[in-house]
Amino acid sequence: MEFIKLTLEEELAIVTIDRPKSLNALNSQVYQEIIATLGQIKDMDEIKVVILTGSGDKAFAAGADIAQMVHEDAMAGRRLSGLCHDAANLLEGMRQVTIAAVNGFALGGGCELTLACDIRIAAENARFALPEVTLGIIPGGGGTQRLSRIIGVGRAKELIFTGDQIDAQEAYRMGLANHVVPKEELMDTCRALGKKIASRASYAVFLAKTAVNSSLEIDLKNGAEREKDLLGLAFATHDKREGMEAFLARRAPDFKDF
Ligand code: HXC
Numbered sequence: 001m002e003f004i005k006l007t008l009e010e011e012l013a014i015v016t017i018d019r020p021k022s023l024n025a026l027n028s029q030v031y032q033e034i035i036a037t038l039g040q041i042k043d044m045d046e047i048k049v050v051i052l053t054g055s056g057d058k059a060f061a062a063g064a065d066i067a068q069m070v071h072e073d074a075m076a077g078r079r080l081s082g083l084c085h086d087a088a089n090l091l092e093g094m095r096q097v098t099i100a101a102v103n104g105f106a107l108g109g110g111c112e113l114t115l116a117c118d119i120r121i122a123a124e125n126a127r128f129a130l131p132e133v134t135l136g137i138i139p140g141g142g143g144t145q146r147l148s149r150i151i152g153v154g155r156a157k158e159l160i161f162t163g164d165q166i167d168a169q170e171a172y173r174m175g176l177a178n179h180v181v182p183k184e185e186l187m188d189t190c191r192a193l194g195k196k197i198a199s200r201a202s203y204a205v206f207l208a209k210t211a212v213n214s215s216l217e218i219d220l221k222n223g224a225e226r227e228k229d230l231l232g233l234a235f236a237t238h239d240k241r242e243g244m245e246a247f248l249a250r251r252a253p254d255f256k257d258f
Contacts, residue, residue: 004033005055006041011048011198012191013041013096016055017110023062024054026109030065031083034113038090045257048202049194052091052117053101054110057183060100060126063108066135077140084109084141088116092213095206097197101190102126103183107165112141115150118209121193122168122177123186131163149216151176201239202257207231 005016015037017024024030041047054060064080072080091098091113100106100114102122107129114120114128122128130143138144139160148156151174159166171177181189197205207230214226234240239255246253 001033001037003030004037006037008044008047009191011046012051012194013044013047013049014051014053014187015041016053017061018055020054020056020059022065022067023059023105024056024110025062025065025067026084026113027065027068028080028083031080031087031109034087035083035090038087038094041096042090042094047096048198048205050091050094050096050098051101051187051190051194052098052113053103053187053190057103057125059105059110060102061107061110061113062105063110063131064140069135069137077137081140084112088112088142088146091116092118095202097194097205097209099190099194101186102128102168102177103186107131108139108143109141112139112143112146115146116142119193120171120177121186121190122171122180123183124168124180125183126168126171126177126180127165128171128176129163129165130160131165133161134163201237201243201253201255203237203239204234204243207234 003017003019005018007014017030019025019030041050098117100117100120102114102120104125105127106114108131111128111130130139130147132139144160155174168177168180172180211227211230215223238258242255243253
């Protein structure tokens with residue numbers, strides 16, 4: 001891998017977009033490497049949480065690579081959009097919980113990667129935007145679909161139609177960032193949250209992620225049915241028996257993740 005660094009720390013996988021000279025701009029190769037790396041992590045049973053970040057102290061990712069896109073035709077644009085979506089869909093659907101550690105600019109395709117993560121933690125210098133209309137295009141990595149689901153249609157339309165950047169505090173007020181922390185505390189905050197989530201019954205966390213994601217796609221009645229089915233599945237696990245027996249015996253649970 002040329003542009004993606006993967007670090008494994010016990011139950012955490014840290015994925016770093018590493019192209020700092022272009023503020024981690026996402027060309028096709030970067031997207032392909034993100035997809036390959038997430039595909040690898042997806043099958044690592046010991047990994048419970050993925051933290052996605054950018055290298056350097058200025059950018060998470062400043063968007064899709066404009067130097068690449070400037071020469072591309074409609075079909076190439078659509079292919080690039082396909083790569084953006086594949087990466088986002090992997091982040092959203094994978095068994096592990098995904099946390100975006102937003103260490104600076106998260107623009108365009110970079111912002112869209114954060115939207116596909118389960119949780120966003122922003123450093124104080126983080127800036128979010130979908131500036132595509134300033135370049136004559138529209139968001140192509142799920143931005144028109146996911147932003148409104150997170151912050152509401154009105155605010156999403158304003159951000160997408162203006163291309164304006166918002167800072168970390170504004171992102172927090174909108175519910176886009178779960179927390180804002182000093183830059184130097186960003187990774188440790190993400191690690192601590194990741195470890196806490198990893199200490200829970202991880203198959204139950206995955207079932208909960210599946211259920212919450214369903215709520216964005218299906219109506220309430222069918223979502224409630226899906227919740228019942230997933231809860232039934234949770235009742236069939238070792239960890240359900242262990243979690244409840246441990247509670248009653250006043251001891252710590254020993255989860256086996258099934
Ligand atoms: C290619 C980029 C880039 C990008 C920055 N760079 N963003 N290269 N694609 N998206 C490069 C610059 O060309 C420059 O390279 C170096 O990174 C540093 O950037 P500067 O502009 O000099 O830094 P600064 O003045 O601090 O401004 C930072 C910035 C600005 C505000 C983030 O770079 C910027 O506006 N970038 C573009 C952001 C954007 O429009 N993103 C959306 C892309 S569209 P050199 O070689 O000159 O040092 C998109 C669509 C997704 O994401 C869907 C597609 C299907």
